[in-house]
Every structure is written in structure tokens, then in C-alpha cells.
Amino acid sequence: MMRSAASTVLLAALLLTSGCEREKREFKSERAESGDRDEVALSSLSPGATPPQVATSGRAATFEGNAYHVAQGKRLFTWFNCNGCHAMGGGDSGPPLMDDKWIYGGTIENIVATIREGRPNGMPSFRGKIPDDQIWEIAAFVRSMGGNLSKNVAPQRNDDLNPFPAENRRPPSPPTTGGQPLPASRGTQ
Amino acid sequence: MSDGTMRELASMKHRSLVGLCTIAFVAMTSLCLGQSIVPPPSASPQEDGQWVMPAKNYASTRYSGLDEINTANVANLRVDFTFSTGVVRGHESAPIVVGSTMYVLAPYPLILYALDLTRPGAPLKWKYEPKPEAAAQGVACCDVVNRGPTYGDGRIYYTTLDSHTVAVDAATGREIWNVKLGDINIGETMTMAPLFARGKVFVGNSGGEYGVRGWIVALDAATGKSVWKAFSTGPDADVLIGPDFKPFYDMDRGKDLGVTTWPPDAWQQGGGNVWGWLSYDPDLNLIYYGTGNPGPWNPDARPGDNKWTAGIFARDPDTGAARWFYQWSPHDLYDHDGINEQILLDMPWQGKPRKVLVRPERNGYLYVLDRTTGEVLSAKAFAYLNASRGVDMKTGRLIENPDKAPVMNKVVRDICPTAPGAKDWNPSAFSVRTGYIYIPHNNLCMDYEGVEPNYIAGTPYIGANVTMHAGPGGNMGEYTAWDIAAQKPAWSLKEPFPVWSSTLATAGDVVFYGTMEGWFKALDARTGRLLWQFRTGSGIIGQPTTYRGPDGHQYVAILSGVGGWAGAIVSGQLDRRDATAAKGFVNATRNLPDYTTAGGTLYVFRLP
Numbered sequence: 001m002m003r004s005a006a007s008t009v010l011l012a013a014l015l016l017t018s019g020c021e022r023e024k025r026e027f028k029s030e031r032a033e034s035g036d037r038d039e040v041a042l043s044s045l046s047p048g049a050t051p052p053q054v055a056t057s058g059r060a061a062t063f064e065g066n067a068y069h070v071a072q073g074k075r076l077f078t079w080f081n082c083n084g085c086h087a088m089g090g091g092d093s094g095p096p097l098m099d100d101k102w103i104y105g106g107t108i109e110n111i112v113a114t115i116r117e118g119r120p121n122g123m124p125s126f127r128g129k130i131p132d133d134q135i136w137e138i139a140a141f142v143r144s145m146g147g148n149l150s151k152n153v154a155p156q157r158n159d160d161l162n163p164f165p166a167e168n169r170r171p172p173s174p175p176t177t178g179g180q181p182l183p184a185s186r187g188t189q
Numbered sequence: 190m191s192d193g194t195m196r197e198l199a200s201m202k203h204r205s206l207v208g209l210c211t212i213a214f215v216a217m218t219s220l221c222l223g224q225s226i227v228p229p230p231s232a233s234p235q236e237d238g239q240w241v242m243p244a245k246n247y248a249s250t251r252y253s254g255l256d257e258i259n260t261a262n263v264a265n266l267r268v269d270f271t272f273s274t275g276v277v278r279g280h281e282s283a284p285i286v287v288g289s290t291m292y293v294l295a296p297y298p299l300i301l302y303a304l305d306l307t308r309p310g311a312p313l314k315w316k317y318e319p320k321p322e323a324a325a326q327g328v329a330c331c332d333v334v335n336r337g338p339t340y341g342d343g344r345i346y347y348t349t350l351d352s353h354t355v356a357v358d359a360a361t362g363r364e365i366w367n368v369k370l371g372d373i374n375i376g377e378t379m380t381m382a383p384l385f386a387r388g389k390v391f392v393g394n395s396g397g398e399y400g401v402r403g404w405i406v407a408l409d410a411a412t413g414k415s416v417w418k419a420f421s422t423g424p425d426a427d428v429l430i431g432p433d434f435k436p437f438y439d440m441d442r443g444k445d446l447g448v449t450t451w452p453p454d455a456w457q458q459g460g461g462n463v464w465g466w467l468s469y470d471p472d473l474n475l476i477y478y479g480t481g482n483p484g485p486w487n488p489d490a491r492p493g494d495n496k497w498t499a500g501i502f503a504r505d506p507d508t509g510a511a512r513w514f515y516q517w518s519p520h521d522l523y524d525h526d527g528i529n530e531q532i533l534l535d536m537p538w539q540g541k542p543r544k545v546l547v548r549p550e551r552n553g554y555l556y557v558l559d560r561t562t563g564e565v566l567s568a569k570a571f572a573y574l575n576a577s578r579g580v581d582m583k584t585g586r587l588i589e590n591p592d593k594a595p596v597m598n599k600v601v602r603d604i605c606p607t608a609p610g611a612k613d614w615n616p617s618a619f620s621v622r623t624g625y626i627y628i629p630h631n632n633l634c635m636d637y638e639g640v641e642p643n644y645i646a647g648t649p650y651i652g653a654n655v656t657m658h659a660g661p662g663g664n665m666g667e668y669t670a671w672d673i674a675a676q677k678p679a680w681s682l683k684e685p686f687p688v689w690s691s692t693l694a695t696a697g698d699v700v701f702y703g704t705m706e707g708w709f710k711a712l713d714a715r716t717g718r719l720l721w722q723f724r725t726g727s728g729i730i731g732q733p734t735t736y737r738g739p740d741g742h743q744y745v746a747i748l749s750g751v752g753g754w755a756g757a758i759v760s761g762q763l764d765r766r767d768a769t770a771a772k773g774f775v776n777a778t779r780n781l782p783d784y785t786t787a788g789g790t791l792y793v794f795r796l797p
Contacts, residue, residue: 078640083769084398084649085327090767090775092649092757093329099764122327124647161600161638161654163768163776 022067022152038109060108063140067153073141074155074167076134080126088163089145094123098145099173106146106175111139147172226536226624226673228252229544231471236696238737243283243337243382243691244616245734247469248533251618252694253735257743259697262796263711263720269744269795270310272302277787278760279332279752281614283382283691283732284791287340287359289739290314291746293791297326297333297350303362307739311793315362317355325351328376328647330398331754331771332761336614337732341385342410348379354392356413366413370394370406375646377401384467386476387506389416393463397481397526398772400458400650403498405478407509417509421461421480421497422447428497429509436513437563438585440494450493458644459491460484461498465528465614468546473561475503475512477546479527485642486524486608487652489597494519499527501548503563513563517550518587522594523576523637524608524653525551530616531560532626536673538566547673549617549628551610552577552587555671569676571669572611572630573660576604595639595653605634607657608772609754613689616732620694623714625670625679627700629688632660632667633777655773665777668692668702670717680717686778689755691732693745701745703729705756706784709747709792725749727788728756728781742795750789751781760787 037059041052063069077083089098100106104114115135118125126135144154147170154168164170227233228248236254245251258266274280274295282294291304291311299321303314326333329350338347344356344365352371357364370392371377376399384391390413393405403421408414419429424445436442443449448456462481469476483491483498500516517527532547538557546560553574557567568580576593580586593604612630619626635657642652659665666684671677686705693701698714705728711721728751735745752760757771758778768776 079643081643081645081648081650084651087763087767087770087772087775089764090770091761091763092771093327093761095761096764096767096770098767101762118324120323122324122329124324124327160598160640161636161656161769163654163656164766 022065024066025068038112040105040107040109040113042104056109059136063136064108064143064149065153066140069137070140070144070149070153071155072134073137073139076130076138077141080130080138082138090163097142098170100146100176102175108136108139108143111142112136115139144168146170146174148174226534227621228533228619229470229472229535232469232533239288240286240734240736241340242285242385243339243732244466244468244530247386247471249466249468249530249616250532250621250694251616251692252620254696255735255737255743256696258695258699258735258745258796260699260713260720263697263699265796266711266721266723266745266794267797268723269793271793272304272311272791274300274302274748274750274789274791276789277727277750278789279334279756280731280748280750280789281334281336281753282748283337283734284746284748285338285340285734286736290359292338292340292345292359293748294335294338294347295789296335296750296752297321297329299335299347299349301338301345301347301357301362317357317362317364319349319353319355319367321349321351321353322373325373325378328373328396328399329378329380330395330649332752332757334753335380337382339383339385341390342388344410346383346385346390346410348381348383348392350378350380352377352379352394354379354383354390354408354413356390356410368408368413373647375399375401376648381464382466384469384476385410386469389506391467391476391478391506393478395462395464397460397462397464397484398649398651399647400484400644401460401462402457403460403462403480405463407506419504419509419511420447421463422451422456422459424448428511429504430511433505434511434513437515440519440584440586441496441514441516446494446496450496451491452493455491458484458650459495459498462526463528465526466530466616468531468533469506470533470544470560473544474505474507475560476506477501477503477531477560479529479531481526481528482524483521485650485652487597487639487642488520488522488595489639490642490652491520495521499525501527501531501558503560515558515563515565515585517556518552522589523604525610527551528614529612532617532619533560534619534673547619547626549612549626549630551606551612553606553611554580555628557673567676571628571671571678572606572667573632574605574611576606595637597639597641600636600638602636603634604637605660606631607633607635608655609633609687609774613754615689615691615730618692618694618700620700620714622696622698623670624674625672625714627692627694627714628669628671629690629692629702630667630669631687632662632664633657633687634660635773651772654769656768656776657773658777666704670714682712682717686781687755689730689753693733693735695735701733701747703731703733703747703749705730705751705778705781707749707751709733709749723792723794725792726790727751728759728785730756738795745794746791748789748791751785751787756781758782759785
């Protein structure tokens with residue numbers, strides 16, 4: 001009897017804290033030039049028997065698992081005019097971000113690197129222009145565009161003209177190996 | 190006398206001539222000036238079998254006097270040769286022919302190919318690679334297109350996406366000059382076809398979706414050095430507005446309107462880019478060109494008339510001095526770039542001979558302007574529209590429909606025409622034999638929500654969420670033959686997708702155009718009857734041209750390769766689930782990938 005009451009309390013506490021996790025905010029944000037603790041590979045090939053070495057900071061979970069950060073990311077995505085070149089994920093002069101095709105990798109670390117460093121065929125480098133934690137927030141939102149975040153975390157509605165169902169109602173489209181867009185069609189000769 | 194002249198004279202008798210002018214003889218055109226509708230002879234020289242500039246001539250008729258291919262035999266057209274450009278983005282360019290060489294310009298990375306027409310299969314003579322910056326692709330609003338090279342004084346001129354203009358030796362492919370005119374870091378690109386006239390090359394910038402201030406520059410054709418430069422916004426001194434400037438309407442008169450018709454400093458990001466077509470009248474010694482949309486799209490961010498955007502300038506080609514200006518869309522509400530082609534014609538108007546300029550405009554009206562003064566003689570709708578109710582002939586102002594005006598943070602439904610307009614960049618043609626202008630155009634409407642724009646240099650400056658859909662009838666494209674004298678359509682055809690290709694009219698009474706599914710079509714110029722069609726490898730958004738080959742026979746050329754704004758869903762592999770992709774065009778053309786794939790091939794046809 002006592003035991004089950006204790007476990008109920010424990011369960012409730014657990015539920016509560018995980019609920020908090022969904023909305024958790026860090027009030028000390030990183031400055032624009034910090035970061036760069038992730039080593040990402042852009043190829044699945046690496047000479048020798050071992051796969052490419054990667055080292056991630058673990059910040060992915062902080063951002064991908066937090067509704068507040070993803071919601072901020074959605075706001076910042078239009079704030080920094082990402083939507084001008086990528087629309088709301090369907091693409092324009094920049095490639096779509098809601099599909100399963102990734103030129104430079106679809107993990108949050110890859111996307112952070114894309115935003116920070118830019119990419120040769122027309123993706124501007126935002127290093128020093130967007131504070132680092134905001135880059136992570138935007139990247140987490142980009143992950144949600146393809147339905148790749150938990151439904152609890154992904155944005156649930158659009159405030160503007162509704163081009164399609166909100167992010168948390170999209171079927172997941174995880175990055176596929178071999179799913180890269182045709183290189184020629186991105187104009188490189 | 191050209192192949193077509195006798196026939197031309199014979200048919201002019203029954204269509205575009207009246208009264209006295211029924212007796213055919215050589216000096217006919219000049220004799221009957223005033224009774225017929227003809228391009229000024231100085232701007233449309235006798236047919237020589239070449240096609241040296243995308244518009245064919247300074248009058249921009251896109252009409253060839255060749256008539257070997259005609260209504261009776263066009264059904265027999267066969268492919269003579271093809272050439273792969275190696276690029277699978279939107280091919281909006283025109284293959285041009287000078288002497289026995291064809292010049293083909295592919296989209297980014299903008300390699301120019303010279304093909305030898307004297308040998309079977311037209312093998313490659315040389316190619317020229319300008320090596321534009323790859324990053325320019327990101328700031329190209331509407332695919333990485335180019336609208337064509339042009340020829341003059343032994344050189345081929347063209348613009349590059351990273352805002353250079355180059356001159357190449359037409360014989361050898363050697364680069365003669367290469368000048369950088371703009372900066373991709375503020376979103377400035379170049380996509381237009383230059384005009385060559387009076388030893389100068391006229392070019393302008395693109396970037397109306399990035400808050401780039403528009404300009405046109407005249408370059409010395411021999412050296413590439415800038416002779417004059419005129420901005421489309423800002424103080425009169427920058428716009429080259431001086432004592433010669435005599436606009437027809439009151440709305441365009443006043444000091445520094447390029448500053449005062451904007452909120453403070455907004456003109457600096459005000460757009461008005463010069464990315465479309467130029468025509469030239471050698472008699473009046475005036476060039477004509479349009480200015481693009483004001484930036485940002487969202488009109489609430491820029492109260493005022495936003496001079497000198499979305500209008501047309503007449504300028505002295507030698508000094509750049511502005512002569513007149515007319516604004517199609519003062520305080521443009523819908524991204525209606527005023528950059529379309531202007532066809533120069535001499536015709537009777539209410540009994541008097543007039544020098545006119547005909548312009549099918551984005552806002553859906555076919556304007557006839559007096560090209561000496563800028564007076565609007567007529568503005569009649571050539572497509573379905575509900576965003577405006579005509580043009581006030583006293584003030585010259587477009588009469589807008591307040592129910593369809595954009596509102597901040599509210600979706601206004603079913604605005605017709607859309608942002609690309611009733612007709613976008615793809616130019617029409619005029620046949621002197623039928624008196625018709627052949628207009629490839631759109632039938633599209635849009636839902637539009639104004640949102641707060643945010644200027645960050647080098648990123649899009651729009652402030653609107655848009656989705657487009659087919660207009661009444663469900664067809665997104667139309668091809669209309671417009672009877673200029675009667676001021677109404679002679680006939681019109683529907684196409685499922687927007688007609689994003691240009692068109693060509695010939696003395697054989699055949700007109701050509703292409704569809705986004707990939708059909709290249711030949712119609713009877715008088716009736717619109719389909720006479721022949723050929724399915725090319727990809728959708729067509731290019732400009733057909735025709736020429737007499739070294740063997741004396743007539744050929745027709747077209748680039749096939751879908752893309753551009755309308756075809757970005759295919760060329761950019763966009764995701765059709767997002768109705769706002771490609772600034773909302775994807776919602777309309779979402780099924781295009783089921784009909785065509787990306788490509789990039791030149792097709793040249795001839796009779797067996």
C-alpha cells in the first residue's frame with residue numbers, strides 16, 4: 001500500500017519533471033562566437049576499417065527535446081529570412097528542408113554547421129550574425145520540418161497562411177542514405 | 190527583296206491595309222505608313238536570314254520574314270540536330286544565329302557554346318566559360334536562368350548570375366572584356382539579355398526580391414567601360430532626370446520623386462530592377478525599358494507611389510537622360526515588375542499615324558503608348574483579372590480594386606492576376622502579316638498575406654506569404670493572338686500549365702511556342718489551329734528563333750529545359766507539400782513533376 005503510494009508520487013514527480021523538460025529554458029545563452037564543439041563528417045567513407053570519426057557535444061538533446069527552443073527556432077527561421085530562400089521547408093532558391101534528401105547531412109549538428117559556415121552553392125554563412133544558441137534553435141526547428149522530432153515538442157500550429165499541416169502532424173521523413181539530390185541539378189558542373 | 194516580301198504584301202492587302210494602299214509594290218511599307226501596322230523600318234531591317242538578338246530586331250517583333258516553313262508544310266518538320274547543354278536548370282535563353290554560327294547560352298554556370306552550322310550536325314566550334322561565383326545561385330530569385338546573349342560589332346555580349354557582363358569574340362570565343370557590375374552579397378544578380386545599339390551595350394540588374402536598388406548601365410561595347418548609369422530610385426541626379434524629362438502625366442512630375450514617394454530612405458532598398466527587355470527607336474534615338482517591382486513586396490512597408498519602380502522609361506541612349514516615364518503600377522501591390530517587352534509599331538490611331546509601343550503588362554492590360562510622349566492610347570485587359578478595374582485615361586493611373594489589396598497579417602483570397610502577373614518575362618511576337626500580337630501568358634490567381642518584412646542584406650526582402658492557383662477555367666496557361674487594330678483577341682488557346690516560353694511569328698504564317706510539359710508547337714497564325722507538335726526531352730520555357738542556314742533552308746531552334754519561377758518545382762526538386770514553396774508558385778504547378786523532368790537540350794528543326 002505504502003509502496004504503491006510512493007511509486008505513484010515518484011511517477012507523478014517524474015511526469016512533472018519530464019513535462020518541465022519539454023519547456024525547459026536556459027537563461028544563460030551562448031554568445032555568437034562560442035560553440036564549434038561538434039565534429040561532423042560529410043561522408044560515410046573514411047580510409048581504413050573504421051567509419052569517419054565524429055564527436056558530438058550532446059547539445060542536440062537539449063534543443064531537439066525542448067518545445068520552447070523549437071518554437072523559438074520557428075520564429076527565428078522567418079526572422080532571419082531563412083523562409084525567403086527555403087519557403088516553409090518546401091524550398092525556393094535553396095533546397096527543401098522538409099524532405100529526406102540532405103546534401104550536407106540531416107542531423108542537427110550538420111544543420112548547425114550548414115547555418116554557421118554556409119554552403120558553396122548559395123547558402124550564406126551566418127557565423128557571427130546569429131548567436132550560437134539561436135542557431136541551435138533554428139536547426140532544431142529545421143529538424144521538425146521533416147517530422148523528425150517528437151510530437152510533444154514539434155510546433156503545433158502556424159500563425160500565418162497555412163501552407164500545410166503543422167510540424168507535429170507530419171509523418172517523419174528521416175534523412176535517407178543515398179537520398180541526396182542530383183548534384184547536377186544544384187548547378188555544380 | 191526577302192523571301193517573304195511578295196507574300197507579305199499580298200496578305201497585307203486584306204488584313205492590315207485599308208483604302209488606297211491595295212496596290213502592291215516595293216515601296217509599299219513606306220508609302221502606306223499611317224494605314225498599316227508595321228514596325229518602324231529603321232528598327233526592323235529587311236530579313237537577312239539571321240537572328241542576332243533575342244528580340245530579333247530593335248522593334249522587338251520576334252518576327253521572321255522567312256517563309257519556307259509555312260502552314261502547308263510545317264506538319265513535316267523534322268529534328269535536324271540536337272545539342273545537350275550539360276545543365277538541367279531552367280533554359281530561358283534564345284539561340285541566336287550570326288552568319289553560319291549559332292550561339293547557345295546555357296543557365297548557370299553560363300557556358301557559351303558556338304556551333305558550326307556549315308557542317309552536318311552543327312559541331313562545336315568553341316566554348317567560353319565565364320566561371321561565375323557559385324554562391325550567386327543562392328540569391329537568384331527564380332532559378333539560375335539567363336535570357337540570352339546578343340551580338341554586335343563582332344562580339345557576343347551577355348550577363349552572368351554573379352553580376353558581370355562579358356564580351357566574347359564571336360569568331361574565336363576569346364574573352365574581350367569582363368566587368369563586374371554588382372555585388373551578390375546584397376543579393377544583386379544579372380539575368381537579362383543585353384541590348385546592343387550605338388556602340389553601347391545596355392544592361393541592368395536583378396534583385397527585386399532582395400531589396401536591391403535597380404539600375405541600368407550603358408557600357409562601351411569595345412571596352413566594357415561604363416558610359417552612363419541611371420538608377421530607378423533616389424534623387425533625380427541618380428535617375429538621370431534633367432531638363433529633357435517630360436512625362437505625360439501629372440503623377441510623374443515633380444522634383445526628386447524617387448525620394449519623396451517613399452518613406453525616409455526606403456528607396457535605397459526600393460527595387461525597380463532592370464531585368465527585362467529593351468527596345469530602341471533609331472529615328473527618335475530613344476531606348477525603352479521597364480523597371481521592376483518595388484521592394485519589399487508588402488506594400489504597407491512603403492506608403493507612396495514608389496517612383497520609379499513598376500514603370501517604363503524612355504531615355505537618350507547616348508547620355509542616359511530620361512525623356513519620359515509612365516508608371517504601370519504606382520505603389521505596386523503585387524510584385525508586378527514592369528519589365529516586359531515593348532513592341533515598337535507605327536500605326537494609325539483614330540485616323541492619325543502614331544508611333545506607338547505595345548506592351549502586354551503584368552497587371553493584365555495590353556497597353557498601347559505613344560512612344561514619343563508616353564501617353565496611354567489604350568489599355569485593354571488580355572487576361573482574366575479582378576485586382577483592378579482598368580486605367581483612368583485622364584490621369585493614366587491604374588484603378589485598383591480595394592477588395593483585393595493586401596492587408597497585414599490577413600489572408601486575402603483569390604487575387605487575379607498573381608505575383609508573376611497575367612504575363613511574366615516571356616516575350617510576345619508581332620506578325621506584320623496578320624496585325625496580331627501573339628502573347629504567351631498565365632491564368633493564375635493567388636492568396637496573399639502581408640507579413641512584416643525584415644531587411645537583411647543578401648537575403649530575400651518580401652514580407653508576404655503567397656500561394657497561387659489556376660484562374661477561372663482551371664487552365665494555368667493561355668496563348669492569345671491579339672488584334673491590335675480591333676483592340677481585342679482574335680483567338681486564344683488554353684494550356685494546362687503556365688505558358689512560360691516566348692514565341693515566334695514567321696512570314697510562313699506559322700507561330701511557334703513551347704509548353705511546360707515539353708511540347709513544341711506550331712500554330713496557324715490566323716486561326717490558332719495546331720499544325721504540328723513535337724515532344725522535347727523536358728519542359729520548354731525558352732525563346733524560339735528561326736534562321737536561314739548556310740544551305741539556304743529555313744530552320745527553327747528552341748532550348749528545352751524546364752525551370753524558371755514556374756518550373757522551379759522540377760529544376761530545384763522542391764517539395765510540393767509546402768504550398769508556399771517558390772514564393773507560392775509550387776501550389777499551382779505542383780503536378781508538373783508528373784509530366785516532365787529537368788533537362789537541357791537544344792533542338793533544331795527543318796523540313797525533310
